[in-house]
Amino acid sequence: MTEVIRLVSPCLGICEMTEDEPKHCKGCRRTPQELGAWRFGTMDERIDILKSLYKRWIDAGAPSADDKTGQLKHAEMMERFRLAGFQPELNT
Numbered sequence: 001m002t003e004v005i006r007l008v009s010p011c012l013g014i015c016e017m018t019e020d021e022p023k024h025c026k027g028c029r030r031t032p033q034e035l036g037a038w039r040f041g042t043m044d045e046r047i048d049i050l051k052s053l054y055k056r057w058i059d060a061g062a063p064s065a066d067d068k069t070g071q072l073k074h075a076e077m078m079e080r081f082r083l084a085g086f087q088p089e090l091n092t
Contacts, residue, residue, distance in 0.1 A: 007046055008084045010038075010053055012076055027073065029056055054086050 014027025024031050030038065034049045041049070057077050063070030 007043070007050070008080045010050065010077065010080060012073060014073070028077070029053060050084055050086075054081050057081070
């Protein structure tokens, strides 16, 4: 069976790096290396970034109910992953 992944940009427009290590974007959670690779990388490299990012978001779980901003970011990313073809039972 062929795996189908549509490239959907993970950028949420909240482009600010965390202070803690490993540094990552506060919006999409990509590392500085992933941000550069996304812009200039091949299709396969972008797919690998999406796979890693998907796992990172799933492992982190949903934010608490009182974190409304976190809930919105999480919902947006899950929708982007859904549009890209990720399904929890197939891609974890």
